[in-house]
Amino acid sequence: MPAGTVKVFLVGASALRDSEWFGKGDPYAVIECGDKHVRSNTVRDQGSKPIWNQKFHFYVDDSVTEMTVKIYNENTLQVDDLIGSVTFSLDRAFADKKVPIQSYSVQPKGDVNLQLSYTRKVKPAIRMTKSFPGPYSPQTHSSPYV
Numbered sequence: 001m002p003a004g005t006v007k008v009f010l011v012g013a014s015a016l017r018d019s020e021w022f023g024k025g026d027p028y029a030v031i032e033c034g035d036k037h038v039r040s041n042t043v044r045d046q047g048s049k050p051i052w053n054q055k056f057h058f059y060v061d062d063s064v065t066e067m068t069v070k071i072y073n074e075n076t077l078q079v080d081d082l083i084g085s086v087t088f089s090l091d092r093a094f095a096d097k098k099v100p101i102q103s104y105s106v107q108p109k110g111d112v113n114l115q116l117s118y119t120r121k122v123k124p125a126i127r128m129t130k131s132f133p134g135p136y137s138p139q140t141h142s143s144p145y146v
Contacts, residue, residue, distance in 0.1 A: 009115040012051035016110035019081040025073040034064040093118045
């Protein structure tokens with residue numbers, strides 16, 4: 001697809017695996033699109049049904065065709081746990097320009113809800129502007145600096 005901007009609205013997730021022994025998990029999402037990635041906010045004590053309601057923008061070039069969402073549980077004294085991930089094609093966003101909120105199955109368990117939109121990059125128009133005489137202009141003018 002042609003270069004442009006993919007907008008992602010990360011709504012939330014449901015039925016995720018809760019990796020906490022005590023209490024509820026503190027999930028966050030990492031969204032990867034091409035060679036770029038962003039991290040959502042960590043939502044405290046939301047366990048298997050986190051709600052983020054965050055928007056992200058990715059400028060993509062012609063080679064980008066898919067997106068990956070990885071969901072982690074944030075830990076204080078240990079490495080964060082990978083709860084699950086999903087990789088999906090951006091073909092529908094490229095074709096429809098806007099995809100309503102949709103659930104994507106996270107492996108091994110759960111769903112993540114996203115809304116996607118795509119705006120094709122438009123080349124800026126070239127505008128002619130008037131040039132004004134200045135000290136380096138080839139036009140003849142009177143100036144104390146010439």
